[in-house]
Amino acid sequence: SEANHRIARISAHLCPPNLQMEENCGLRQANCRGKGGAPGFKSFTFMMLSTPPGVTADISHMDTGAVVRGFLGQPQLESALTGMDLVIIPAGVPRKPGMTRDDLFKINAGIVRTLCEGIAKSCPNAIVNLISNPVNSTVPIAAEVFKKAGTYDPKRLLGVTMLDVVRANTFVAEVLGLDPREVDVPVVGGHSGVTILPLLSQVLVKPPCSFTAQENEYLTHRIQNGGTEVVELSKECLCHLQAKAGAGSATLSMAYAAVKFADACLRGLRGDAGVVECSFVGISELPFFASKVRLGRTGAEEVFQLGPLNEYERIGLEKAKTELAGSIQKGISFIKK
Numbered sequence: 001s002e003a004n005h006r007i008a009r010i011s012a013h014l015c016p017p018n019l020q021m022e023e024n025c026g027l028r029q030a031n032c033r034g035k036g037g038a039p040g041f042k043s044f045t046f047m048m049l050s051t052p053p054g055v056t057a058d059i060s061h062m063d064t065g066a067v068v069r070g071f072l073g074q075p076q077l078e079s080a081l082t083g084m085d086l087v088i089i090p091a092g093v094p095r096k097p098g099m100t101r102d103d104l105f106k107i108n109a110g111i112v113r114t115l116c117e118g119i120a121k122s123c124p125n126a127i128v129n130l131i132s133n134p135v136n137s138t139v140p141i142a143a144e145v146f147k148k149a150g151t152y153d154p155k156r157l158l159g160v161t162m163l164d165v166v167r168a169n170t171f172v173a174e175v176l177g178l179d180p181r182e183v184d185v186p187v188v189g190g191h192s193g194v195t196i197l198p199l200l201s202q203v204l205v206k207p208p209c210s211f212t213a214q215e216n217e218y219l220t221h222r223i224q225n226g227g228t229e230v231v232e233l234s235k236e237c238l239c240h241l242q243a244k245a246g247a248g249s250a251t252l253s254m255a256y257a258a259v260k261f262a263d264a265c266l267r268g269l270r271g272d273a274g275v276v277e278c279s280f281v282g283i284s285e286l287p288f289f290a291s292k293v294r295l296g297r298t299g300a301e302e303v304f305q306l307g308p309l310n311e312y313e314r315i316g317l318e319k320a321k322t323e324l325a326g327s328i329q330k331g332i333s334f335i336k337k
C-alpha cells in the first residue's frame, strides 16, 4: 500500500564544463519533487546543477509526475541535499580529445570533495552514485571525505561503472548477432583503460557462448576504449560537421547508464530481491574494485567473488590491479595531504 512506500529522494549534480568549481559548486540546481521514480516509491527529489535556467524548465516539462524546483548557488547546496536517500554525482569537466580520464583529476577532485562534504553534512546516510572522472580516484576521494566526517559507510559509496557494462553488452551482442538486452557481461576492475576488465568467459547469454582469441582481443580492447572512441569521434564531428563547440566525452550513453544504475539502487532501496549490478566499491579484496554487487536497502549489501578467470583475464587482472593501486592512492593522498 502507499503507506508502506518509503520516500526516496534522489539528487544529481551536473557541473558544466565551462564553469570554475569554486564559483559554481551547487550553483544552479533544478529540483524535482513529487510522485515518480521506481514503482513503489511515494516520491522523489531530483536536483541538477545546470548552466542555463532553461534546463530547470526543460526538466519540468517531462510528464513524470515530479515537481521541478530550482536551486541556485553553493549556499543552497545544503537545502538541495537535506533528506536525500540517493545522490548522483556526474559533476565535473569532461575530457577532450587527447586527454585521459586522469587528466581531469586536478579539477574534478576538488569538485567531488566539495559535494561530498555537503553530503556528509546534509544527508550522511544517502547512497552516493559517483560518476565524475577519474572514477578510480574520485571514489577514494569521497571515501576519505566521509571518513574525515565520520560518516563513511562503504556499502553506500558506489562508483558508477555501468557504462562499461552497457558497452560490453552492446559490443558482445554485435559479435554474437544477438539483441544486447539478452546479453549480460560482467565488467570488473575500474573505469579507465586496462582497469576496465570485461569477463568474457562469464558472459550470461542463451545459448552459452565462447569467443575466439581474436574476438576476446577485439572485444576487450573495444570495451576498454569505448569512452575514448566517443571522445575521438567527437573531434571528427567538430572538424567535418561543425558540430557544437565543446563536444567531448559520452553524455547520452552515460546518462542512460546512470539512470540504469540509479534505478537499480532504487529497486534495492525499495527492498526488491536479486538486484545485482557491477559497481566500483570499497568492500572488495583491493581497497576499491569494481565487482558484481547485490544492491539492497543499505546499498551494496553483498560483493560477489570474481569467479573462475581464464588466462587472458588473469593477465588483464594483474594489469588492472597495478594501475588501480596508483589511481586509488592518488585520490587518498589528495585528501590526506
Ligand code: LMR
Pocket: 094, 095, 101, 133, 163, 226, 227, 228, 230, 231, 249, 250, 254
Ligand atoms: C566514458 O566512459 O565515456 C566516460 O568515462 C567519459 C570519458 O571520459 O570517457
